[in-house]
Amino acid sequence: MQFTTELQRLLRGILISLGIVGLAAGYYAIVGPLTLLEREDNLRLLEAQGEIARGNIYDRDERLLVTSVESDNSTQRVRRYQHPSFNSALGYFSLIYGVAGAEAAYDEQLSGADLQTDDLSRYIEQDLLHQAPQGTDLRLTFDLDVQRALVNALEANGCIAQPELTDSGCAGVVLSIPDGGVLGMVSYPTYDPNQLDAQWQELISAPSTPFFNRALQGRYQPGGIFSTVMLTVAVINQYTATSTFQNAADVVRVGEVAQVCTASPPSDTLTLREAYQYGCPAPLAQVVTEIGIKRVEPVYNLFRFDEPLTLPGYVVIPVDPTAELTPVPTVEATPNPLPEDLTLADIMGQGDITVSPLHMAAVTAAMINGGNAPLPYTLISTRTPGTSTWTPTNRMQQFLPITTQETSARLQNLMRTAVETGIAQPAAREGYDIGGHVGLAFTGQTTQVWFIGWVRTAAREGAVIAILLEDSNDLNTVADIGGDVLAATANAITTPE
Amino acid sequence: MLVLAGLFLLINYGALTLLRPDAWWSHGLIGLAWVIAAVGGHITLNRTLPDRDFLIFPLVMFMSGWGLVIIDRLAPRFADRQAIWLVLSVGAMLAVAVYPNVLRWLRNYRYLWLLTGLTLLVATIILGRNPTGDLNAPQLWLGVGDLNFQPAELLKVILVVFLASYLAEQYPALRAEGLAADGRSLPTSPRVFGPILLMWTLCIVVLVWQRDLGTAAIFFIVFSLLLYVASGYTFVLIGGLILLIIAGVVAYSLFDVVSLRVDIWINPWPEADGRAFQIVQSLQAFAAGGVFGQGIGQGSPTFIPVVHSDFVFAAIAEEYGLLGIIAALCSIGGLLLRGLRIAVLNQSQPFLGMLATGLSLLIGVQSLLIMGGVLRLVPLTGVTLPYFSYGGSSLLMSFVIAGLLLRLSAAES
Secondary structure, eight states, X not given: OOOHHHHHHHHHHHHHHHHHHHHXXXXXXXXXXXXXXXXXXXXXXXXXXXXXXXXXXXXXXXXXXXXXXXXXXXXXXXXXXXXXXXXXXXXXXXXXXXXXXXHHHTHHHHTTTTOOOOHHHHIIXXXXXXXXXXXXXXXXXXXXXXXXXXXXXXXXXXXXXXGGGOSOOEEEEEEEETTOBEEEEEEESOOOGGGHHXXXXXXXXOTTOTTSOHHHHOOBOOGXXXXXXXXXXXXXXXXXXXXXXXXXXXXXXXTTEEEOOSSOOSSSXXXXXXXXXXXXXXXXXXXXXXXXXXXXXXXXXXXXXXXXXXXXXXXXXXXXGGGSSSOOOBOOOOOOOOOSSOOHHHHTTSXXXXXXXXXXXXXXXXXXXXXXXXXXXXXXXXXXXXXXXXXXXXXXXXXXXXXXXXXXXXXXXXXXXXXXXXXXXXXXXXXXXXXXXXXXXXXXXXXXXXXXXXXEEETTEEEEEEXXXXXXXXXXXXXXXXXXXXXXXXXXXXXXX | OHHHHHXXXXXXXXXXXXXXXXXXXXXXXXXXXXXXXXXXXXXXXXXXXXXXXXXXXXXXXXXXXXXXXXXXXXXXXXXXXXXXXXXXXXXXXXXXXXXXXXXXHHHHTHHHHHHHHHHHHHHHHHHOBOTTOOTTSOOOBEEETTEEEOHHHHHHHHHHHHHHHHHHHHHHHHHSXXXXXXXOOGGGOHHHHHHHHHHHHHHHHHHHHHOOHHHHHHHHHHHHHHHHHHHOXXXXXXXXXXXXXXXXXXXXXXXXXXXXXXXXXXXXXXXTTTTTHHHHHHHHHHHHHTTTOSOTTTSOGGGSTTTTTTTHHHHHHHHHHHHHHHHHHHHHXXXXXXXXXXXHHTTTSHHHHHHHHHHHHHHHHHHHHHHHHHTTSSOOOOOOOTTTSSOHHHHHHHHHHHHHHHHHHHHHO
């Protein structure tokens, strides 16, 4: 009795089957890394991201703002945001909720993806020894003192960080002159990036939209703050500070909005300086009437309100975070085309032109920077893992040319006067060269107040600020906040490091 | 080879201890259990079965030791229990291998064994439970308190014993020229067709009542292959395949568990985050392991649900790479080769030859089903990888099979 033949066939079949299993395993082992591992549902990618020791973030004086720490009983690392004052400024990094803000803008550096390592070193360090990849440290333009001053001033005047406690927002941006580095940025209400896991659902459904960065994404009616822009129009068109206007205290009606002098002027006949000083819109409206809207338009175009400024790569959550379950952050700025034909309402800041605090800060910078508005940026230098030297970024200084040096000098003087003796007087601080202006804007049934201003620490050096308070008509308060922050900023940027 | 297996374990436990220094004593105890089982088994077998197949015991100890390491790495809380099962299993293997009359005993009481097996199957249908307590999961275990046993594992061996005995008895008739003495051609002979139908019915019962696709498939494939070996008739294989496909199609339309497994086998990608999560993670484990693997404790195979049981092959792929997979395949292939070699050497006594074939096939078919399932070559069946996977019943019966093969190898000599 023999069944050798059948057993041989069986054995062949089994060996072939084992061979097929081996080939299939080989296929996935060799081809898989190029296909399967790149899939979004590969949890290993997420885990690998969590194991990366993301680079630290420091302020301009090398004070630690963000670091990565190992979580308990795990190789995973979590980000620790050291200062609550920066909650709205730096964004967040989360394995679950993604990455936003400055964390997203410099994700490549922070995660170490930009580091040039040869394949052998990478293989030995990461594949063989399983050492967690290290990211690059960043030194940003932010200044802890300025940021704290901004937060303290806003909070002391009714701005609330917690999204569940308020529906009204506040925003502020401080830029350094002449380079345009962002020294401070606040958007309230905001979120705590250390608490995303616990609070995410509440945060994305909060009516006060804490992920919405008002300083960058906010598109607000400029209202009275546009008098500075109109002033530029007037000066460019050969009007001087002493040009006189009759019926200067008249009401200017734009649509349903009636604009009047912010402060009572001494008489009905005012110079251009006095009109700006008291916040009277009528003389500026007269300028528009006299020169014609067609001559106003080219000047307005210089301010590039149609191309809202943003921070390079700075990822923000879309305006309506509740539109999707998981909002997808974006670097796209909301398009803001200028109206085809400017109307008086547009020119007076109550039409279709809207602006962000960042944009207003940048154009204010032109006033003390020879007429050139520096484009804002945040990254100063980087430090690769294992080294102690900071390498400056090869950033080309970029400017938005708005006006001439002479015109900017005149505007500077007018803004200084507005702080010294005009409606922005609460911003004045003894011993500081501060200029600025306040303005009230109407939005539907509510109003908001603006302050734009600058502080000079040397010729063409200093800082600018733009502050916005939603649901407020308190011009004194917003000017006071501006003054506090500008003074603190001047101290911070002149203190030797 | 046993020494090499011991070294392999030592290195792996060393690496695990570096990763989890606080569990050094646990690693030490588990390693000690393996050493006791290996040394005890080796000495006992040397004394009682000096003429046994020299590779089977080292191979099964190597695979079970590797499995122990992986279970300790993937699910440390199950490792102690698996180590106890290993000691018990080696004891059971020795009992079977050393007992001189075991083969006669098995053959003479085959109907009693079959009755016992079927009784256990019925008992499982009525009293079955799942150790997880999940009432929606297949209730394939019988147990008291924390102690659970899966009768299907025992039933597999009993059926092979029974079939080997039956086919050995029918062997002369099956191999007789013409077989059509009763006027029937071979394909329609009740000697062939009858047992096929009986086994098919049994498998359907298992599938319907227990929703145990894996066990049903193993029963039927092993039986078809055994019948083919006994009869030498290719029709048996074709007929078996047709019946398997028919059962599969019917089961697909009737049972959610079957349709789910077939659907995710055909195209898992759209449901990679849902129903196909397990298989997609398994394939990604193979990709993550690459050729050389991530190293013990360095991969992420724990993303695969129940990886320590059904998907231990994927864990090997991720942490030991393609080289580890080849080593595992060689180990399983080596065991099968030795088993079939024993069958060839015993073919003068059909029962012994058929028994060695059937036992080898049990290991081979079960291994291929789960390895193929984990690699998406066949639908997932949810069976364990013999010797490697966590599971006391599976380990125990796998070692009983090894014991029987050792006994058979000594019998031929």
